[in-house]
Amino acid sequence: MKKTVIMLLGGLAFLLCGCQSNTYSNLRNKEKKLIDNYISRNELNILTEEPADDYVWGPKDYYKVSGYDDMYFHLRKRGEGAEVVVNDMIVVRYKQFELKEDADTLSYWTTLDQPHPYEFQYANLSSCEAEGWHVAVRLMKTSDSECDIIIPSKQGFEAEQMSVTPYAYIMHIKIKN
Numbered sequence: 001m002k003k004t005v006i007m008l009l010g011g012l013a014f015l016l017c018g019c020q021s022n023t024y025s026n027l028r029n030k031e032k033k034l035i036d037n038y039i040s041r042n043e044l045n046i047l048t049e050e051p052a053d054d055y056v057w058g059p060k061d062y063y064k065v066s067g068y069d070d071m072y073f074h075l076r077k078r079g080e081g082a083e084v085v086v087n088d089m090i091v092v093r094y095k096q097f098e099l100k101e102d103a104d105t106l107s108y109w110t111t112l113d114q115p116h117p118y119e120f121q122y123a124n125l126s127s128c129e130a131e132g133w134h135v136a137v138r139l140m141k142t143s144d145s146e147c148d149i150i151i152p153s154k155q156g157f158e159a160e161q162m163s164v165t166p167y168a169y170i171m172h173i174k175i176k177n
Contacts, residue, residue, distance in 0.1 A: 027164040031152055035070045035166050038099040038150065046072070050139075062150070065139070070166070071132055072150040079145035082175065084137055086123040089176035092133070093117050094169050099150070109172075119176065131155045136171055143175040 039046065039062075047063045062072040084090070097105040108114040120128030122137050132155030140147050150168050153160045160167060 024164070028153075031164050031166050032070060034099050035072075035150060035152065038168070039072070041101070044072070051075075053141075062148070063139070065135060068132070068135065068152075068155055070150070070152040071135065071155055073136060073139050074148040075140065075145070076148060076170070077144075077146035077172075079140065079142035079173070081143050083141050084122055084143070084173075084175060088122045089119060090122050090137055091117045091119050091174045091176050092171055094171045096167050096169050099166055099168055109170075130157045130160075133169075133171070136169075137173060140171075140173055143173065146170070146172045 043060060044062045045058060045060045047061055050063055050066065051057070051061075057075045062074045065071040065073055093109050095105050095107045095109055097103045108118065118128075120133070123134055125131060125134070128134065130151070132149060132151035135155070136147055136149045148168065148170050150166065151160075152166045153164045156165075156167060159165075
């Protein structure tokens, strides 16, 4: 009887420990460490204030987007023409990769990768639930812009939110006329 009780208590303790390690809070902490390690490994220069429109971005300058946990933005190429406004149709070509070392890249950069680019209506989360993409478009400002972004799961697509997986993206946008 005593052995049975000890075995049951041991099994219960094992189950409780296993459940504790996969709480959302613990997964978010792991995600934050993954983002911090990525920043450190790539020796990124983190800017805490949004750069002015005429700022010349260094190759490792990333703006830590104010008001969003662990979201980072880097402008690769400044576009031209009209500024993006609410409800503009945005056409995106992108590359997506995990933040771990030697991660695979999913490429939707050319028609060879994906025949049709991803399209969504700017500032309409029902057309694209990845809030981080809308923030990136706001920061890119104009058509034909290109950026790098690091997005924690909370600002990503539904699959990333469910798996608590952060991603980095290279994005190129155009405003569809």
